[in-house]
Amino acid sequence: MITDAATIRRMIDEHGRWWHEIELAPGIVTPGDDSNRMKLPILDRLGLPQSLAGLRALDIGCSDGYFTFELERRGATMTAIDFVPETHSGFATARAILGSRAEYLVENVYNLAPEKHGLFDVVLFLGVLYHLRKPLAALDAIRSVMKPGGLLFVGTMMIDEYFALPDGRVTSLDALNPLLRNVPLWQAYPGDSLNGDYTNCFAPNRRALEVALEEAQFRVDVLEVVSMGGYARASAVENPIAAKYQRLDARLEKTPLDPSVPYFLDEEGSVQTVTPRRR
Numbered sequence: 001m002i003t004d005a006a007t008i009r010r011m012i013d014e015h016g017r018w019w020h021e022i023e024l025a026p027g028i029v030t031p032g033d034d035s036n037r038m039k040l041p042i043l044d045r046l047g048l049p050q051s052l053a054g055l056r057a058l059d060i061g062c063s064d065g066y067f068t069f070e071l072e073r074r075g076a077t078m079t080a081i082d083f084v085p086e087t088h089s090g091f092a093t094a095r096a097i098l099g100s101r102a103e104y105l106v107e108n109v110y111n112l113a114p115e116k117h118g119l120f121d122v123v124l125f126l127g128v129l130y131h132l133r134k135p136l137a138a139l140d141a142i143r144s145v146m147k148p149g150g151l152l153f154v155g156t157m158m159i160d161e162y163f164a165l166p167d168g169r170v171t172s173l174d175a176l177n178p179l180l181r182n183v184p185l186w187q188a189y190p191g192d193s194l195n196g197d198y199t200n201c202f203a204p205n206r207r208a209l210e211v212a213l214e215e216a217q218f219r220v221d222v223l224e225v226v227s228m229g230g231y232a233r234a235s236a237v238e239n240p241i242a243a244k245y246q247r248l249d250a251r252l253e254k255t256p257l258d259p260s261v262p263y264f265l266d267e268e269g270s271v272q273t274v275t276p277r278r279r
């Protein structure tokens with residue numbers, strides 16, 4: 001831990017580019033662009049426990065680590081992952097100054113696996129989902145490293161109040177048609193069409209996020225749409241039917257052929273009526 005104010009200021013300047021605002025010493029805050037400090041009260045409102053003593057928590061896409069260090073302050077044993085090294089973000093600098101013991105892994109969310117990472121009680125998945133080309137696969141991987149009953153906090157762009165029209169204007173789904181509220185929808189962002197950022201891929205509406213979480217074996221406890229985004233708290237549950245189709249979809253992805261996972265056409269009672277047989 002580093003306490004000398006001049007050294008801390010120098011280290012913050014030397015790192016240069018910050019995403020998060022993190023108070024690294026009384027009154028010394030990193031110059032981040034993000035509104036991360038305003039998101040914490042939302043997570044608290046959703047039920048992020050004040051005390052995490054004795055719990056293992058994972059921060060996915062941790063960036064500079066504001067949320068990692070906050071959960072560690074609340075008592076959790078922290079693992080933070082991001083697909084860039086910790087010196088690329090401000091994480092390494094902030095960790096050294098705070099004297100944090102958080103483990104940092106250069107890792108892709110898709111590669112989370114219980115054999116490699118163990119199981120977690122609390123998982124944060126904030127500001128990452130809408131950047132992903134494979135959002136449902138990411139939720140499956142996350143679920144695989146959660147203890148039953150564990151809590152997942154998801155924060156993402158959502159389209160209920162921020163549906164992008166082809167002419168660049170934005171409207172709400174309700175304004176388009178109130179019936180859309182209960183239709184699970186993902187809006188795709190081709191190229192850099194959302195905010196000039198090629199890494200923005202898909203954003204769900206409330207119903208689509210609920211369905212995606214349920215299909216990955218979560219129960220949605222609470223979900224709040226907040227302006228152009230939203231936050232959900234979901235609990236890891238066991239749902240044998242969802243589990244079966246998760247395994248089928250992941251067939252051969254990481255493991256050798258498992259004959260105990262039935263191929264969908266071979267299942268007893270399987271009815272394929274979508275494409276009727278030609279006579």
Ligand SMILES: C[S@@+](CC[C@H](N)C(=O)[O-])C[C@H]1O[C@@H](n2cnc3c(N)ncnc32)[C@H](O)[C@@H]1O
Pocket residue numbers: 034036060061062063064081082083084107108109110125126127128131132
């Ligand atoms: C918008 S920032 C969000 C940072 C932080 N979670 C927050 O909410 O303030 C997205 C972060 O996710 C990381 N990221 C994006 N795709 C990822 C992936 N597939 N696996 C791991 N990290 C990823 C990026 O490097 C970046 O640090």
